[in-house]
Amino acid sequence: KQEVTQIPAALSVPEGENLVLNCSFTDSAIYNLQWFRQDPGKGLTSLLLIQSSQREQTSGRLNASLDKSSGRSTLYIAASQPGDSATYLCAVRDGSEKLVFGKGTKLTVNP
Amino acid sequence: NAGVTQTPKFRILKIGQSMTLQCTQDMNHNYMYWYRQDPGMGLKLIYYSVGAGITDKGEVPNGYNVSRSTTEDFPLRLELAAPSQTSVYFCASSYLARYSTDTQYFGPGTRLTVL
Numbered sequence: 001k002q003e004v005t006q007i008p009a010a011l012s013v014p015e016g017e018n019l020v021l022n023c024s025f026t027d028s029a030i031y032n033l034q035w036f037r038q039d040p041g042k043g044l045t046s047l048l049l050i051q052s053s054q055r056e057q058t059s060g061r062l063n064a065s066l067d068k069s070s071g072r073s074t075l076y077i078a079a080s081q082p083g084d085s086a087t088y089l090c091a092v093r094d095g096s097e098k099l100v101f102g103k104g105t106k107l108t109v110n111p
Numbered sequence: 112n113a114g115v116t117q118t119p120k121f122r123i124l125k126i127g128q129s130m131t132l133q134c135t136q137d138m139n140h141n142y143m144y145w146y147r148q149d150p151g152m153g154l155k156l157i158y159y160s161v162g163a164g165i166t167d168k169g170e171v172p173n174g175y176n177v178s179r180s181t182t183e184d185f186p187l188r189l190e191l192a193a194p195s196q197t198s199v200y201f202c203a204s205s206y207l208a209r210y211s212t213d214t215q216y217f218g219p220g221t222r223l224t225v226l
Contacts, residue, residue, distance in 0.1 A: 042219055049214050102153050
């Protein structure tokens with residue numbers, strides 16, 4: 001059974017700092033991996049999707065990497081801003097149509 | 112284009128009551144999903160549908176029922192509500208084909224409390 005773990009559970013940083021969020025998964029036979037953002041009281045918004053054949057994806061200040069063989073992904077946020085404060089969720093899709101989610105990392109960026 | 116909409120936003124139920132959570136998407140997606148999210152936890156899949164008339168169980172289906180009579184709508188029915196069903200419920204949809212890279216699009220959620 002696929003399990004997804006995210007470390008740390010919470011992170012507080014000063015504005016402007018570069019930071020890394022970690023995600024690990026137990027079964028490397030994945031189809032893709034996605035990073036989502038969740039704001040309090042809101043639904044999830046997709047940030048980046050990495051196919052199993054890809055090593056990384058970039059969008060603006062965000063960069064996500066994937067090492068399928070080791071079962072790891074990282075989300076790098078450059079020059080963090082208070083508006084980046086949210087919970088970040090990692091999810092993997094296996095050969096089926098289902099996503100398995102981690103518990104998330106709650107990020108607080110202090111002005 | 113409203114995306115995925117859910118109603119109601121909030122609801123309080125008494126133990127043993129029943130209710131239906133509504134979900135509608137206007138993106139002509141074939142796949143639809145229901146998740147629940149408990150505090151400090153990730154999302155767990157309750158049920159999903161691959162198209163009108165076809166549904167299947169996810170990880171935590173007990174106490175819930177679904178139907179999919181149209182492409183747009185995917186209601187979730189709670190029968191005999193229990194305190195363990197207190198959670199935030201999210202509906203999502205996606206267009207999935209064999210080599211699709213499409214992500215899932217989420218609704219804003221329904222916060223349900225069972226007392």
